[in-house]
Amino acid sequence: MSTWHYLPVFVEDEAKVEYSICEVFLDDDGLLEAWTEICSIAASGESADELRSDLEYMLNDVACWAPVRFSDLTVGMRLHPTQSHSA
Structure with missing residues (x-):
């Protein structure tokens, strides 16, 4: 399913x-x-709770991906999971 993610x-x-x-x-x-x-x-977020929820989602998602140089982003590239999420 196509979706937005947060990437370091x-x-x-x-x-x-x-x-x-x-993003x-x-x-x-x-x-x-x-x-x-x-x-x-x-x-x-439109409330403090929404802000906290957004931050939690961002932190959890960022922890899944290895950092990429921003200028290296290209259409069609495959992102690499962090070592702790690749098993």
Whole structure:
């Protein structure tokens, strides 16, 4: 089933590497189909409970995927699970 996920991504320059969360859309085969235009999104909600729920979902989803360089995202790529989620 096609769905949106939260993916840890990073950007780097000569001075540092910075990690953030990007929202990505996976097709029915689990391949990357689309992603947010910017590399960093924020949790949100219409109430404090919705915000907490969004943050919990983001953290759980980000824990499933190995980080990817934001500039390397391409349509059709397969994301790799973290070692703890690949067994």
